[in-house]
Structure formats: C-alpha cells, structure tokens
Amino acid sequence: MSTEANVHAVDHNDDHGHHHHKQTFIDKYIFSTDHKMISKQYLITGLFMGIIGIAMSLLFRMQLxxxxxxxxxxxxxLGKWGADGVMDPNVYLxxxxxxxxxxxxxxxxxxxxxxxxxxxxxxxIGARDMASGFLNMISYWMFFLSSIIMLIxxxxxxxxxxxxxxxxxxxxALPQAIPGSGAGMTLWLTSMAIFIASSLLGSLNYIVTVINLRTKGMSMTRxxxxxxxxxxxxxxxxxxxxxxxxxxLMLIMDRSFGTxxxxxxxxxxxxVLHNQGGSPVLFEHLFWFLGHPEVYIVIxxxxxxxxxxxxxxxxxxxxGYRAMIASILAIAFLSTIVWAHHMFVSGMxxxxxxxxxxxxxxxxxxxAVKAFNYITTLWKGNxxxxxxxxxxxxxxxxxxSGGLTGIILGDSALDINVHDTYFVVAHFHLVMGISALYGFFAGIYHWFPKMFGRMMNKNLGYIHFWVTVIGAYGIFFPMHFIGMAGLPRRYYTNTAFPYFDDLANINVVITIFAIITAAAQLVFLYNFISSIFYGNRPVKNPWRSNTLEWTTELKHIHGNWDGDIPHVYRWSYDYSKLNKNETDYVLAGQDFIPQNIPIQDNEEEMNH
Amino acid sequence: MTVFLVLIVLFLFAITIWQMKKIFILSKVKPQDNSQIATENDNNNQGKLMLVFLVFFYIFLIVGFWNWSSVLLPESGSEHGKDIDQLMLISMILIFTVLILTHFLLLYFAFKYRGIKNRKAIFFADNDQLEFVWTIIPVIVLSGLIIYGLFTWTDIMNIHEDDDPIIIELYAKQFIWEARYAGTDNTLGQANVRFIEGVNTMGVDLSDTYAQDDVPVRELHLPVGRKVLFKMRSQDVLHSAYMPHFRAQMNVVPGMITQFALTPDITTADARLSDEIIKKVANINTLREEKSKGLVAKGFEALDPYEFDYLLLCNKICGASHYNMQMKIIVETQEEFDAWIAEQKTFSQTLNP
Known part of the structure; x- marks a missing residue:
C-alpha cells in the first residue's frame, strides 16, 4: 500500500514540479488551487468572523x-433592536x-x-499539494458563501x-414562538447546509492526502x-x-413542507398545529451526534x-509519541459514543x-494521558x-482546568443541577473555546513565517499572551460560581426577580475581564496585519524544527519544493539526541535533526 | 469584599504590565537582534513570569472562594439533593487536588527549565512504566466516581409506585408555569392540546372521570417529607423545569410526558431560618437598598425587600421572556398543605359553578 502510494507521489512530483505557467491575479489570490493560498484564505475569513463573534459577546456581556x-x-x-440604548430581549438571544x-x-x-x-x-507529509486542489478550492468558496449567508x-x-x-x-421551527425562527432561521439552515458540504469536501481531501501522498519514508508512525x-x-x-x-434537512421540511x-x-x-407524532428529543439526538464530536473537531x-x-x-x-497517537485514536472513537451526555435531563x-x-x-x-505527556515533555527541557x-x-x-469540570457535567447525577447553567458555559468555553483559540494563536505565531514569509513581533506576542491568559481565567473562573448558584444560561437579565441579585457584582467582574481580554486581541490584530507587510524576514528554519515544511524555500512556489520532494528517514522528534558516545549531539553543535537527514553512523536507531 | 477583589486584580494586572514593560526595555537593549526569536533574556523573563502566573493562579482560586462561596446554592431542600451535594463535594475535592498539582508541575517546570545558557535538554522519548501509572490512576479514580455516580443517578431516577407519591402535573407554556394536582383519586385526567378552550388552559379532557377532581393552580404547594412525582407537559416549545434548591431538573417536551420525583424535606419557613439563607437574604437586601436609593433619586419606586422562596425556573431557551418564566414553590407542613388544597377549586367546580 505505502510503496504504491509513494511511487504515485513521485510521479505526481514530476508532473508538477517543473511547470511554470503564468498566474493571473485571480488564479493566484482568488480562485487559487494552491493549498498555501487556500490556507491563508481560510485564516483571514476565520479571523474576520472571529472579530464579529467576539464583538457580539461583548455586547451581551455588557447587557448582563x-x-x-x-x-x-x-x-x-443593533439599530431598531437597541433603540434608546436598551437591548431588545430577542436580539440578546x-x-x-x-x-x-x-x-x-x-x-x-x-x-x-x-x-x-x-x-x-x-x-x-512531503506532498506537492492536496490530492485535489480543485475540490480544495471549492471547499473554501463554499465556506465563504456560507459565511456570507450567515452575515446576511x-x-x-x-x-x-x-x-x-x-x-x-x-x-x-415556529416563527410564532420567536421572531428569529422566520427568515433568519431559514438563512441559518441554508448557511449551515453549505458549510457542512464545504467541511465534507475539505475533510475527504485531507484524508485522501494523508493516506496517499506521503513522501518516501514517511510511514504513519513517522x-x-x-x-x-x-x-x-x-x-x-x-x-x-x-x-x-x-x-x-428534516428541520427544513418541518418548517416549510408540513412534515x-x-x-x-x-x-x-x-x-393547534396539525403536527402529530414527532419528537424534539430525536432532533437532540441527531444534533448532538454531530455536536459532541464537533467539540473534538475543534480541540x-x-x-x-x-x-x-x-x-x-x-x-x-x-x-510518549505512541501514547499520544493512541489517545487521539481513543478520543476520536469515544467522541462518537458520548453525545447523549448533553441530554441527561432531556426526557430520554x-x-x-x-x-x-x-x-x-x-x-x-x-x-489525562495527553495532559501528563505535555507536562513531561517540559520536564528537563530547554x-x-x-x-x-x-x-x-x-x-x-x-x-x-476546563476538562476537570467535565467530570462533574459528565456525571448524570451531578448534571441534573448544573445542566444549562453558567457552569456549563464556563466549562466548555475553557476546555474547547479558549483552549482551541490558544491552539489557533500558537499555530499562527509558529507558522506565520511559513505563511507570510515574515516574522510576527514577539514582544507584542508576549503582551497578547499574558493579558489574554489572565483575562480568560478572569472571565471563566468566576462564571463557575454563578453557575453553581443556579443561574440558568440564556437569561436576558438576572434581575427580573430578586433571587440572583447578589450575582450582579460577579457579572460586572466577568464583563470587565471580557473587555480587557478583547482589547488584547487588538494587539494581536495589529501585530498580525503589520507583520504581513513590515515584519522582519525570517531565516529558513527560524524555530530550528525537524518537520519538512521548514525545508521548503521561503518564497512560495507552486509544488512546494523547487527540486525533488525530500525523502524521510526518521520521525519528527529527534531533538537533543546525543551520539553513541554521548559526547555531543548527533549532528555536532546542532540540537535537532530534520526528518530528511538520513540516519548517521554515530547514532543509535530507535524504534518509537 | 468586591472592592478588595478588584484591588487585588488591579494590583496583579499592574505587576503583569510592569513585568512586560521590563521585557520591552530588556529587549530594546540589543537593537541589533531583530530576529523575533526568543532570546536567552526572553526565556529568562517569560520563565519567571510563569512562576508569577502560578502564584497569581493560586491567589485567584483562594480569593474566588473567599469572595464568592456565599452566592452558592444553600443546603438542599430535598432528600436526594443531599446525595448529589455529597457526590459534588467529593468530585470538587478531587478536581481541585488535580488542578493544583498539575498546574504546579506545568508552570514550575516552565520556570525551572527555561532555556538559559548551556542548558541541554535530555532525550527522553518514552517510558512505559510512567505511561502505565498515569493511565491506571485515572482509570481507578474514575471507576470509583462512575460507580458512585451511577448509584446516585439510579436512586434518583427510579420511581417506585409503592412510595405512594403525590402526583402533580407541571404544565409549561410561553412564559408561564401552571400546575395540576391529581386530586383525591391521585390520578391525573387525560389531556391534550386539542382540548384547550376558555378556562381549560391545560387542555384537560373533561369527559375523563379522573379529571373531575384535578385541581389547577398557579402556585405550587408541597407537603414536607412526602414524595412528589411531577409529570410534565408543554404546549408549545421545549422548557425545562429547574428547581435548583431541590437539585431537580427535567426538560418539558411538547408531545410527551416527562417526569421527576423528589421529597422536599425542609419547609419554606424552616429554610428562611437557616443561617446560610439569612445571610444571603441580608446581602441581597443590602444590595437592593443601595439600588433603591438610586431609583428613588431618579423618581422611580423603591424595590421591595426580598424574602426567600423556593423557585421553579425555566432552564431551556423558550423565547423572549425566557428569563422571567418562574413559579413560586411553598413547602409546608401536611396540615398547612391540607388546608390550602381544600381551598382550591377542582375542575368540575370551576366549570360547573
């Protein structure tokens, strides 16, 4: 299987490597089939949507x-929904x-x-591009279309x-129940249907690429x-x-075609509506069958x-490289059979x-294994x-910190009393929201030189990090308390009746932290945009990393490597490996060995 | 207390900014280094900041508990709620132990092994014993929690007919709760939204003989120490019957009947006398008085003082006024309850006066 795939990859390489066709602006920047350009398109669209999403959270945090x-x-x-500076309850929702x-x-x-x-x-993996550049392009543009529909x-x-x-x-399903379930919900569903199609095209492409286009020597365990x-x-x-x-689709049919x-x-x-025999609990099952794996898709x-x-x-x-793979596999498998923990009190x-x-x-x-392995990776590092x-x-x-509270929510007996309270909000924001955002930021800072051929300013990065990390805990740690005080989520105000009056101060603390944290993201945006144009030029491998992307030239070329694609001789984690006599690193004076360096005479070959 | 907290937060923020300013200055000492890759100086400073963050993290936990524990729910007003609270306490102790230990390791290692001159990392790729240990420990601990949790869950959710519970229907609609007591026969009459008409707001089937003695009410009274079985119906969208003080919650689903049983064991009158609740109510009233002063100054009416009551809240988004869909619950002695229910009109009395 893998030899065949590799032969194929090499062919692909010869096909593509020596083309030098002239690219127009539209080919290069808009309808590009190059994975590097498509990734930038995703990044910029995603960041733009992120600005809107975070701005919305500030508005409803102020209301709370x-x-x-x-x-x-x-x-x-908000226009007519914020007339005289008072937020409408429907627009809050x-x-x-x-x-x-x-x-x-x-x-x-x-x-x-x-x-x-x-x-x-x-x-x-050492490939010239995705398995299908065209599908990849379609995938992005469907995502773009769904974003536009969502914004409309x-x-x-x-x-x-x-x-x-x-x-x-x-x-x-019922516009009589809430105004947003009219045209707004129709557009929401249309947007999501297109989004799902986009996501499927993208995912199939990723799977095929990883299975078929690995370069010679890049086994799955490397x-x-x-x-x-x-x-x-x-x-x-x-x-x-x-x-x-x-x-x-079933919801669309219920809404529009009388099912x-x-x-x-x-x-x-x-x-009385004519509908008879359906069950909202069925929808909950279907929704969370995606909804729960979705949080792992995110994290x-x-x-x-x-x-x-x-x-x-x-x-x-x-x-523990293999333990890490095993735990990803276990998480991926288990993620598809846990969905009903969102539904302990749904009536099932x-x-x-x-x-x-x-x-x-x-x-x-x-x-837990993953967390311990990260910590151990830091131990005695440099x-x-x-x-x-x-x-x-x-x-x-x-x-x-977010995952641990999952032990409470995942326990059906405990979930009874914290279900749909702010405790849940605090839990999932930390474990999948903030964690995934940190991963996103980490990725941007790390691969920015690869994407844009420039470096981001590190001092602004430090400021961004420290304000964000303190701010995020400032938002979500107090939120556990108001959840355990019994405050339901999605309440437009907590002062309609007196019981929750003593939570007002905590809500103010949370909102102030939210505003500070959001302000820190402006530092990031400034850094991001200005670095695209004025950042320092990096060296080829600024982080002294082993993976193949750092063996490509700084200048983006179609097909990634100017000459032949590199072959791989080792896993990607040979950092600080000593030679047989333990006198120096394997490559003298260099504490890393890129994957395309063959096994040296003075080194012990290991099976990871 | 809040002022104290805000001060601490501001103080720690100030330290952070001061530290960051130091980084700025330090990084500007060597203008020739423009690579934007962390230098030894950066590693040193950031590593120390990790230690500062560790301290901040612990202080924040302590201050949080110090300040905000008072807002948590008071002692459970139902029998099964005590088991939930016990399990919650055990889980919380476990969580905080793990949280504190792992954060110590994570942030202390980050400080200790910050990249400074001549430090060499060790090549330490795997160790089966370690992996085994930290796989098996969560397995054992979680098995304990799962078993404990499942026993508690089964006890709560299994409803025995021989407990002879009082049967009460909770009826939800945008944005009102109603309730129906099953009456002297303790059996609810059939109902369907298609029967809704005029005063028959819950769609009870009036031809059903079981329905004649059912008692429709807008305020829930429960006798203390007696098991109550709630049967729930909704006429429009999903709602959720959430009674935080009883540690009880169940969604109310149009098209089906859901249920939850509980035994209230503290009367409203007794609850109002407990220290926790006296303190909480006093705190809320102080806040309300402060707010009233502002309102009166602007020419509005002052807020009423607050008195504690058990609440039934809606906890599933159901529309614009979701935030104010609630009903008062009064737990009282059997005698008081009997007196109250005798005053209420049954369906047949309401319809054939």
Missing part, C-alpha cells in the same frame, strides 16, 4: 453586567445564538482546522436566528502529531457532519499543533443516562519561550 444602563453603543450596532454559531463553526472549525490542515498536511441573516427584518446555537425545535490530529479530525467530521445535515419529524401536540398563538487540531510546538520549543521529543430513558455517563467519563482517561510556546502552555492549562 449592567442590565439597567442605557448604552448608545447598542443603538449604533440572537447575539448569543450567532456568537455560538460563528465561534464554533466558522472560527474554530473552518478557521482553525481549515487553515492549518491546508497549510500543514501537504508540507509536513443578521440583517433580515425579523432578526437573525435566535433559538440558541443548538436550534432545538419546536422553538427553531508523521508529526499535527498530521495525526488533522487526519482524525477529518475522519470524525466525515462521520458526524452528515448527521447534522440530515437533521437540518412532523420533530413536532407534535403544539398549541401556539391561539391555535484535536489545537492539541496537534500544541504537540508540535511544545516539542520544538522544549528541544525535546514529545513524550434514564438507563441511557447511565450508559452515557460511563462512556463520557472514559474519555477523561486519554485526555524551553524556548516564543509566543507560540506560551500559548501552547496556556492551552495545556485551560485544557486541564
């Missing part, structure tokens, strides 16, 4: 902290809904996985979708952990996204990126709750604190 204050800023951004949708799908799925899978898969939905007359990002019917993570992320996506598509998949016995706005690429960055900057091999059979508690707590085991390394350490911290 100061519910009685009038803010002109609402009127500026729209903000939380679209914030969730944008951050989960558009920023952390497409932005993170789309950017780095596209950039790194061909470069790190913000401007419809009755308001955007506002039934929560989980769009549970009947609320999402792949960097980044590629393992992207590979399994793509597989989870292919398995679970179609289920969301089917749920969306009753999810609707039954409903009396609303003074009349696995970030963990892969972190593995690579921590090893490189510790100047040590990643500890309590026995199912027991089963899903069991599978859910099992997933803590591979996660840590180089580049901004990417700082964000990677930040990720390990939030992955632990």
């Amino acid at each position: 902290a100061w519910p009685d204050t009038h803010f002109t800023i609402y009127e500026i951004f 729209a903000l939380v809904t679209i914030h969730g949708t944008i951050m989960v799908f558009f920023v952390l799925t497409a932005g993170l996985s789309g950017t780095f899978s596209n950039l790194l898969i061909p470069l790190q 939905s913000l401007f419809v007359e009755a308001g955007p979708a506002n039934a929560g990002w989980t769009i549970y019917p009947p609320l999402s 792949l960097p952990l980044t590629i393992w993570a992207f590979f399994l992320t793509a597989i989870i996506g292919v398995v679970s996204f179609p289920v969301l598509l089917s749920a969306a 009753s998949f999810f609707l039954s016995d409903i009396y609303i706005a003074g009349e 696995l690429p970030a963990l892969g990126i972190t593995s690579e960055i921590i090893a490189t900057n510790s100047r040590k091999p990643i500890f 059979n309590p026995f199912l709750g027991s089963v899903f508690t069991f599978t859910t707590l099992l997933i803590a085991i591979p996660s 840590l180089q604190f580049n901004p990417a390394m700082l964000f990677s350490i930040g990720l390990v911290s939030t992955f632990i």
